[in-house]
Amino acid sequence: MPKAVFNGTVIAESDSVEEVEGTVYFPPDSLKSDFYRPTEHTTVCPWKGTANYYTLEVEGEVAENAAWIYRAPKSAAAKIADHVAFYPVVTIER
Numbered sequence: 370m371p372k373a374v375f376n377g378t379v380i381a382e383s384d385s386v387e388e389v390e391g392t393v394y395f396p397p398d399s400l401k402s403d404f405y406r407p408t409e410h411t412t413v414c415p416w417k418g419t420a421n422y423y424t425l426e427v428e429g430e431v432a433e434n435a436a437w438i439y440r441a442p443k444s445a446a447a448k449i450a451d452h453v454a455f456y457p458v459v460t461i462e463r
Contacts, residue, residue: 394452
């Protein structure tokens with residue numbers, strides 16, 4: 370089962386992840402929400418839409434804007450709606 374690990378702690382885990390362009394997206398019910406803080410940061414992907422970000426914090430270790438989510442993706446990326454992906458500061462274990 371794929372896991373997202375930050376600072377030695379599993380912050381997401383699911384056997385129903387989606388993969389897009391080599392990036393693993395975890396479904397919303399797989400997130401351990403205590404470790405996520407929404408931020409005001411956004412980016413725009415031409416084919417996926419606008420991404421919103423989370424800062425991660427585990428036992429004092431902080432990673433600003435290290436996770437992102439497409440809440441209302443464009444139709445081509447509909448399968449990753451509300452799923453969360455991570456920058457490489459988070460290790461994806463399979």
